[in-house]
Amino acid sequence: QKEVEQDPGPLSVPEGAIVSLNCTYSNSAFQYFMWYRQYSRKGPELLMYTYSSGNKEDGRFTAQVDKSSKYISLFIRDSQPSDSATYLCASHPYSSASKIIFGSGTRLSIRP
Amino acid sequence: KAGVTQTPRYLIKTRGQQVTLSCSPISGHRSVSWYQQTPGQGLQFLFEYFSETQRNKGNFPGRFSGRQFSNSRSEMNVSTLELGDSALYLCASSPGSDSQETQYFGPGTRLLVL
Numbered sequence: 244q245k246e247v248e249q250d251p252g253p254l255s256v257p258e259g260a261i262v263s264l265n266c267t268y269s270n271s272a273f274q275y276f277m278w279y280r281q282y283s284r285k286g287p288e289l290l291m292y293t294y295s296s297g298n299k300e301d302g303r304f305t306a307q308v309d310k311s312s313k314y315i316s317l318f319i320r321d322s323q324p325s326d327s328a329t330y331l332c333a334s335h336p337y338s339s340a341s342k343i344i345f346g347s348g349t350r351l352s353i354r355p
Numbered sequence: 356k357a358g359v360t361q362t363p364r365y366l367i368k369t370r371g372q373q374v375t376l377s378c379s380p381i382s383g384h385r386s387v388s389w390y391q392q393t394p395g396q397g398l399q400f401l402f403e404y405f406s407e408t409q410r411n412k413g414n415f416p417g418r419f420s421g422r423q424f425s426n427s428r429s430e431m432n433v434s435t436l437e438l439g440d441s442a443l444y445l446c447a448s449s450p451g452s453d454s455q456e457t458q459y460f461g462p463g464t465r466l467l468v469l
Contacts, residue, residue, distance in 0.1 A: 277457060286359070286445050286460035287398070331398065342411050343388075343458065345398035 246270050249332055249346030257354050262319040266332035266346045269313065273334040273344075276308050278317045281329045281348065290330075291317065322353045357382065359448050359461035367467045373434040376464045378446030380427050386410070386451030387429040388458060389421060392443040404429050405451045433466075441468045 249266045256262055264278075275294055279287035291306035293299045299306045307316040315332050332346040360379045368374050380387050388411075389401040400413040404423035423429045427448075433440055443465050447458035 275457075279460075284462075286447075286462045289457055289459065292457050333398075342400055342403070342413070344400070345390075347397040 244269060245347075246273075246344045247332060247334055247346040249349055251347050251349060253350040253352060255352040255354060256322060258322060258324060260322050260353075262317075262322050262326070262351060262353075264317040264319075264330050264332070264349050264351070266315040267313055268315065268334055268344075270334070270336065270344075271313075272336040275335050276306070276315050277333040277343070278304075278306055278315075279331040279333060279345075281331060283328075287331055324353045324355050327351060327353050359446055359459055361444075361446050361461040361464050363464060364462065365465050365467075367469065368436050369469050370436055370438060372436050373432065374436060374466060376431045376444055376446075376466075378429045378431070378448075378461060380429070380446075380448030381459060384448035384450055384459075385427050386449045386458075387423055387427065388447045388449075389429070389431050390445040390447065391415070392445055392463070393441075398445070401431070436468045438468050441466060 247268045278291040280290050281287040293306050293308055296308050296310040303320045305318040329348040329350050331348045333343045335343045362377045386405045388403040390398050392398045401415055402421050403411040407423045418434045421431045443463040445460050445463045447460045449458045
């Protein structure tokens with residue numbers, strides 16, 4: 244079993260829709276949770292970075308972590324065609340910031 | 356600030372050869388991590404260097420090695436290339452001194468092994 248599981252998609256939604264991306268993780272030591280966005284032929288770009296449980300909002304993006312169920316979510320409001328990319332969830336324990344474990348990524352397409 | 360840069364961007368090699376990839380971190384960042392990204396396995400951690408020393412290591416064979424120079428630039432070497440080594444190799448940098456910080460990725464080097 245992978246430590247971070249993510250549905251690979253692809254997921255296609257119309258412009259303006261609310262997008263929900265989800266991951267589960269198995270390692271209770273994970274304390275930090277991230278969402279990265281990766282455009283084709285580019286490196287991953289950090290979108291959201293949260294610690295422990297709770298919500299964090301940044302513009303149209305909201306990250307949610309539920310440590311009791313080991314569930315990580317990213318919500319995108321008012322989705323735009325420019326949001327079309329692969330979204331990677333990731334996590335690491337407190338003691339190893341560099342040893343990030345990534346999900347496999349969900350490919351998202353926003354239809355104009 | 357300039358971002359993380361990686362060279363070369365694309366590389367074609369044949370089985371059995373070796374390859375060296377280079378990464379220049381964001382100015383002031385002392386930690387450099389390397390990842391392999393493939394469609395089947397996703398992003399997998401290779402190793403991390405901090406102040407010229409390997410600080411963390413993933414589960415890759417000894418054919419994969421790296422080093423870091425005093426200016427924090429890093430190189431990754433893969434010897435005796437196999438077809439399965441075809442992948443996007445990503446480098447990420449961070450300041451390196453705090454467990455709460457995160458990493459910033461370069462554009463990657465796409466390696467094709469024939």
